[in-house]
Amino acid sequence: MKKIGKQTIEFDNPPTISETACIVGPKEANGPLAKYFDQCLDDEFWGESTWEKAESKIIKETANLVISKSGIATSDIDYCFAGDLLNQCISSSFGLRDANIPYFGIFGACSTFVEGLSLASVLAESCAKNVLVATSSHFCSAEKQFRFPLELGNQRPPSSQWTVTGAGSAIVSKEGNGPFVTHITPGKIIDMGIKDGNSMGAAMAPAALDTLITHFKDTNRAPSYYDVIATGDLGYIGKEILTELAKKEGYNIEPNYDDCGVLIFDKKNQDTHSGGSGCACCGSVFSGYFFKQLRDKKIKKILLIATGALMNATSSQQGESIPGIAHAISIEL
């Protein structure tokens, strides 16, 4: 592999995404993508006593599922990358503590899935046969931790997004017949001073723009090169901002651009305001929907840009703005 342009890595022997899996919660099961998910849960607890334990179980079972679907023996999975939104990423570390696979914990907030796929691809091209990637989020644990406990019954402002309950997981392999990871463009932290924790899409859109344009410049590609350009969880507001900002920079992404947070819920009937968010938003929509579209050759080239907001509850209380980040990965047949 080699670095090209400002910050993109081009793979000489592009690794394959061998398999993906996703498990989602009951709200996601009522959304427009339900039929693409491997498993839909009936409730937010899945038999556990707390939301945190439920989230851990979801990522654990999703990782188990991708391994069993892939037919790859666990002993042939060399390393794994995982992370989530809970403090100290406990969903991942508790969910994968019995996996018996060397473990790299990552934290990219909702950009975690693509951060994981990126680093897994680097390891797969350079020294590993198979690398596991997993991420999760949970509406109830996220609301409790970042905003208010659900029991308070707070109203959510129209700009807020709905954290996806679920997990997405993938195995990236050195050998395989694709879909191939051809490029990654790891993003810089971009902070435009937005402080509203209920307007995440607006906070993250400038980071998505920076990574998007850097990717196009580094690879000499135009938006039209891709069948789909998909951001992770900018939601309705962030999607509009990114489309507009990109146009101002001379890139028209409108014809082939969509956002996982826009796709996963029904705007009319599901009352999620500005759409979905969370690590599992990008994780489950890619693992469930886009990966199958690639497998079925309905799309052949996708640029997946997962976006993350790198604040916490304390930083917001202390008056800080919200730093955003976006990592892009180009996946092609």
Add this chain to the structure above:
Amino acid sequence: MKKIGKQTIEFDNPPTISETACIVGPKEANGPLAKYFDQCLDDEFWGESTWEKAESKIIKETANLVISKSGIATSDIDYCFAGDLLNQCISSSFGLRDANIPYFGIFGACSTFVEGLSLASVLAESCAKNVLVATSSHFCSAEKQFRFPLELGNQRPPSSQWTVTGAGSAIVSKEGNGPFVTHITPGKIIDMGIKDGNSMGAAMAPAALDTLITHFKDTNRAPSYYDVIATGDLGYIGKEILTELAKKEGYNIEPNYDDCGVLIFDKKNQDTHSGGSGCACCGSVFSGYFFKQLRDKKIKKILLIATGALMNATSSQQGESIPGIAHAISIEL
């Protein structure tokens, strides 16, 4: 690079650790390693209004310092890896948001420094010229978040450790004259069921053992191969446990083994009970002390094993045990 044995990566063109830097707090400045640190602070706030902001400033200035000491232009640093103990790793993301370097957030609790050095080495051998690694911790922000606010004046039990206030940072480069990163052994999550959040050394020692023995087996090396074997923050209790457990497995590490948490504070006069801990424990002791020992050729081969406890306050409240992890890196002249 290639994978050897069960989980070790051996570098064909070992990357160089070009430079390190560390800034520590006032307690560390009164410890036995004070003269090795680049900068010692007079107080825990460093002019900031909160501990979290102070910690962010420490990691920011430490990263700036390693860059200026190295003489490498920021534009020649391709990527960075950073993480810390604060919820959602805000010390790192706020500290590095102005760095203008593509950013991979990592979370390995107190194993973060070696996790970062490991992934930076992979990127340096495969595609990057220079990669920055940074990590921080802060006694006051950690106590507030993981145990009790300092204002409560709680007593600390004898098994507890003192979170190091400070940051460690390094630049890993493709080209250079060493010290070289020759091997990394990323660790698995090991959970032996210990639930006492004031006995971290005991909780992490089994993970250190697993990685240590795997490293020896994978590389066909004996403990005596290294001038120094150093764990990150097992402290007095964990150090004793690891020494004993290793002996039972047939590895006598006693002659050349030490722990950064034991080295950084004076047991008699500094009242830290079982020693130091935190991401900055391994980060600052390596960046300040061991790196200079390597540069001065006082030691030629070190195996650095950073250990992390992957729980959070909520998981402990919910009755969960503490999953441990340990990542090892072999650094040689």
